[in-house]
Amino acid sequence: MKYLFMESKRPKVAVFDFTDCEGCELQFANKEETLVDFLKAIDIVNFREVMSEKSDEYDIAFIEGSISRADEIERLLTIRQKAKFLIALGSCACFGGVNRMKNKFPMSDVNKEVYGETPKETLPVRSIKELVHVDFEIPGCPVSKAEVERIVQHIIWEVPYQFPVYPVCFECKQRFTICRFELGELCLGPVSAGGCDAPCPAGGTPCWGCRGICAAPNFQEFFNLAKERGFSKEEVIERMDFFGGFRSVTGSK
Amino acid sequence: MLFRIIKKEDFKTFVNLMLQTTEVIAPKFIKNNAKGKPIHQFLPISNYDEMVLDYEKCEFSAKTYFLPYKNTLSTFHMKDHDWTQEIQYRIQPRAIFGLHPCDINALVRLDKVFARDFYPNPYYISRRKNTFIVGIDHLPCDDGFCHAINANHITHGFDLFLTDLGDRYFVKINSDRAFMAISEVPIQEITDEDTKDYLAVRKQISQSYKVSVKTDDLPNLLDIEFESKVWKKWGDKCLNCGTCAMVCPTCYCYGVTERVSMDHSTGKKIAYLYSCNLLDFAMVAGGHNFRPNQETRLKYRYYHQHRGFVESYGEPMCVGCNRCGRSCLAGIDPVNVIRDLHEEEKL
Numbered sequence: 001m002k003y004l005f006m007e008s009k010r011p012k013v014a015v016f017d018f019t020d021c022e023g024c025e026l027q028f029a030n031k032e033e034t035l036v037d038f039l040k041a042i043d044i045v046n047f048r049e050v051m052s053e054k055s056d057e058y059d060i061a062f063i064e065g066s067i068s069r070a071d072e073i074e075r076l077l078t079i080r081q082k083a084k085f086l087i088a089l090g091s092c093a094c095f096g097g098v099n100r101m102k103n104k105f106p107m108s109d110v111n112k113e114v115y116g117e118t119p120k121e122t123l124p125v126r127s128i129k130e131l132v133h134v135d136f137e138i139p140g141c142p143v144s145k146a147e148v149e150r151i152v153q154h155i156i157w158e159v160p161y162q163f164p165v166y167p168v169c170f171e172c173k174q175r176f177t178i179c180r181f182e183l184g185e186l187c188l189g190p191v192s193a194g195g196c197d198a199p200c201p202a203g204g205t206p207c208w209g210c211r212g213i214c215a216a217p218n219f220q221e222f223f224n225l226a227k228e229r230g231f232s233k234e235e236v237i238e239r240m241d242f243f244g245g246f247r248s249v250t251g252s253k
Numbered sequence: 254m255l256f257r258i259i260k261k262e263d264f265k266t267f268v269n270l271m272l273q274t275t276e277v278i279a280p281k282f283i284k285n286n287a288k289g290k291p292i293h294q295f296l297p298i299s300n301y302d303e304m305v306l307d308y309e310k311c312e313f314s315a316k317t318y319f320l321p322y323k324n325t326l327s328t329f330h331m332k333d334h335d336w337t338q339e340i341q342y343r344i345q346p347r348a349i350f351g352l353h354p355c356d357i358n359a360l361v362r363l364d365k366v367f368a369r370d371f372y373p374n375p376y377y378i379s380r381r382k383n384t385f386i387v388g389i390d391h392l393p394c395d396d397g398f399c400h401a402i403n404a405n406h407i408t409h410g411f412d413l414f415l416t417d418l419g420d421r422y423f424v425k426i427n428s429d430r431a432f433m434a435i436s437e438v439p440i441q442e443i444t445d446e447d448t449k450d451y452l453a454v455r456k457q458i459s460q461s462y463k464v465s466v467k468t469d470d471l472p473n474l475l476d477i478e479f480e481s482k483v484w485k486k487w488g489d490k491c492l493n494c495g496t497c498a499m500v501c502p503t504c505y506c507y508g509v510t511e512r513v514s515m516d517h518s519t520g521k522k523i524a525y526l527y528s529c530n531l532l533d534f535a536m537v538a539g540g541h542n543f544r545p546n547q548e549t550r551l552k553y554r555y556y557h558q559h560r561g562f563v564e565s566y567g568e569p570m571c572v573g574c575n576r577c578g579r580s581c582l583a584g585i586d587p588v589n590v591i592r593d594l595h596e597e598e599k600l
């Protein structure tokens with residue numbers, strides 16, 4: 001197959017999960033209308049959730065989840081050595097995700113809260129790029145399959161792809177969605193990275209910033225406008241800490 | 254232009270007749286906002302009762318029905334080292350009811366760019382020609398400044414225009430197709446009493462504009478105030494979100510991108526509306542950005558609306574609806590920006 005005289009490579013792809021909910025890998029099986037073609041374009045050789053065969057020969061490794069145990073670090077380092085191209089898939093892998101909220105507490109406390117009298121080995125949560133070099137990040141909780149497809153096309157056919165620079169509001173407006181602020185709610189859309197097509201405000205909940213910070217955020221004004229509408233700085237920061245993508249602003253661990 | 258009277262019940266029949274053959278878009282009630290104010294949007298309706306003609310303003314303009322946010326320009330089919338191209342201009346006929354004068358004047362502005370300039374745009378023209386426009390007079394909204402920018406009167410660019418006289422509408426009929434269509438239901442000649450009532454309503458409207466701002470010397474003022482502190486003041490607030498351009502009935506800047514299908518057999522060329530406030534609006538190949546600062550980008554949005562467009566087309570592009578100001582979460586609104594510029598000049 002050729003696109004603009006570029007031969008498709010049909011690369012060997014592996015998908016690995018770490019500390020997460022497996023929601024992102026499930027997206028691989030989503031979008032049925034193009035699923036067959038998606039699976040034809042790549043050669044999946046290792047994907048625990050959907051197949052039992054396993055191969056250690058792969059070009060592209062998708063990493064889902066954050067890192068929260070010593071054995072996960074070992075596994076990740078091995079994968080990094082084998083993969084030519086390593087992609088962090090989803091907010092857990094990119095930022096630490098929802099799991100990262102535990103870093104606010106002493107590890108002994110969280111261990112006790114979850115496992116009671118039978119504590120397990122655990123570490124503060126880290127994103128993939130805090131441990132190994134990452135070639136590409138696809139944020140989202142879960143990731144959007146449409147975006148995964150475009151990034152796969154970018155890698156295998158060299159179709160140009162660039163992450164959008166605009167915040168969530170831009171696409172939100174294109175859907176005729178009533179602004180959550182107008183309904184009296186706090187929304188992180190104005191400072192969150194767009195490209196998701198703003199499904200949350202359209203579906204009736206504000207944006208929680210699962211894709212992290214947009215390219216040109218104006219935090220000063222954002223805190224301002226939130227305050228004018230009755231949302232304190234603490235409240236905004238707590239919201240920003242939900243997926244871990246705003247640590248550069250909130251200063252959380 | 255012809256003037257007639259139509260009774261409200263006959264108007265209802267007219268709408269329901271239209272619904273049998275044509276997609277009808279009209280202001281529709283969605284819900285109340287947190288302050289208890291009703292929110293209306295231009296959306297397809299399926300019967301007359303869904304249409305709200307005495308609405309205040311739709312936050313979203315009806316622009317998307319003429320310039321969709323995303324529009325497929327052409328589709329490519331790739332096969333055996335060859336390809337074919339398919340272009341579709343044809344659209345189903347549509348009617349839009351309830352446009353206010355500013356909205357109709359916004360279409361007249363877009364016509365200048367896409368229908369009457371050197372490079373007519375067939376995608377726009379087919380939508381425009383296939384859309385039956387029914388406008389309506391209304392008591393001025395709270396924050397619009399259409400009258401201050403001379404966009405509160407309509408002379409062309411529509412099919413029918415209504416003025417509510419209580420139990421009947423005073424109708425301006427502005428096209429052959431409008432005359433044919435409305436003749437399907439009973440309409441009456443204008444009596445002296447109708448004229449009297451019409452003039453009274455018009456007078457009430459013209460006395461009810463709430464916002465005043467001076468705009469006639471704006472192109473000149475903008476020339477002088479290019480380096481003004483005003484741009485930094487407002488620019489510092491901008492969230493670089495593009496909301497203003499998305500809701501604006503006249504902002505028409507777009508980019509073009511290509512998408513390939515996952516089976517690699519088809520490609521699409523897609524035009525997508527963009528905004529000059531977005532970070533990469535003036536980014537060029539090689540990564541250089543001609544407008545890296547948000548205050549510069551904000552400034553250029555005003556320059557295009559109130560100066561550049563005047564230079565090319567003899568009037569501002571802005572029709573004073575203040576949708577941009579109302580939707581901007583940072584509270585950047587044209588009336589206050591323009592007032593600030595006037596203040597600067599006095600110093």
Ligand code: SF4
Pocket residue numbers: 020021022023024025064065089090091092093097098140141142143
């Ligand atoms: S990013 Fe969200 S969906 Fe994906 S694995 Fe993490 S928690 Fe699950």
Ligand code: SF4
Pocket residue numbers: 168169170172173177178179180181187188189190198201206207
């Ligand atoms: S709902 Fe959120 S994302 Fe949408 S326009 Fe409002 S602030 Fe922006």
Ligand code: SF4
Pocket residue numbers: 140141168192193196197198199200201206207208209210211212
């Ligand atoms: S709207 Fe916000 S929370 Fe929802 S998918 Fe987009 S970035 Fe994530």
Ligand code: SF4
Pocket residue numbers: 490491492493494495496497498530551577580581582583584585
């Ligand atoms: S002026 Fe307001 S709506 Fe426009 S980009 Fe700036 S913050 Fe967004």
Ligand code: SF4
Pocket residue numbers: 497500501502503504558570571572573574575576577578587
């Ligand atoms: S610039 Fe603002 S006020 Fe002017 S037409 Fe656009 S949305 Fe309306």
